[in-house]
């Protein structure tokens with residue numbers, strides 16, 4: 538299949554607030570897409586619609602060819618979602634128990650999840666911490682547990698909403714290595730972030746949202762060429778700060 542995510546004319550209203558306006562873009566398998574935009578641009582709303590947590594007002598989202606609204610169980614099986622600030626771990630359970638609990642919720646057998654936890658814990662350098670209570674974990678390791686939990690049902694598509702919120706530099710860099718490894722294993726990733734170094738280090742594609750509408754989708758190289766600079770922070774400052782004419786980016 539060509540595109541694993543297809544979004545067509547997707548709009549979302551919250552009362553009088555237009556959170557998303559006719560958003561359209563597609564993502565190929567194995568891409569890492571950076572979802573960028575100012576506070577309130579619509580990034581979290583878009584990710585929540587992609588995983589079926591909230592319904593769109595109009596438009597269509599297909600995951601691996603299936604309509605998210607019509608086939609929620611299919612989406613649950615194939616998509617993992619992680620919200621940065623709300624890790625939702627049970628503090629009294631160990632890291633391992635937290636992941637196992639989630640795995641069982643997803644119907645993953647013990648035999649399978651034991652193997653996956655072992656393998657991913659090695660990749661994420663989490664093995665020595667697996668049997669510590671969640672409350673004893675550092676922020677970085679806490680986040681690794683939530684990532685491992687997101688991967689436990691082996692989703693093809695992983696959506697991460699500001700996943701490095703609250704992490705220090707070392708933990709953020711370790712997170713970047715983790716994403717590279719996840720990408721290497723053929724997963725498709727969309728993650729929202731305000732940290733441009735992460736985008737430069739990881740993303741093959743970027744989507745920029747401005748007031749709920751897509752103002753750019755494409756490769757970083759194309760964006761650099763278009764904006765005549767390789768400084769992504771400066772590009773975003775222009776776009777978000779409004780000194781860039783929106784029409785310069787729209788329909789790129």
Ligand SMILES: Nc1ncnc2c1ncn2[C@@H]1O[C@H](COP(=O)(O)OP(=O)(O)OP(=O)(O)O)[C@@H](O)[C@H]1O
Nearest residue numbers: 551554555556574575576577578579580581582583
């Ligand atoms: N449940 C809701 N009810 C009402 N308005 C909402 C709701 N969720 C989001 N909004 C509004 O929709 C718009 C888009 O919000 P969203 O959280 O998607 O933006 P964002 O790009 O993720 O922002 P941030 O970078 O601050 O996380 C904002 O104006 C927000 O106030």
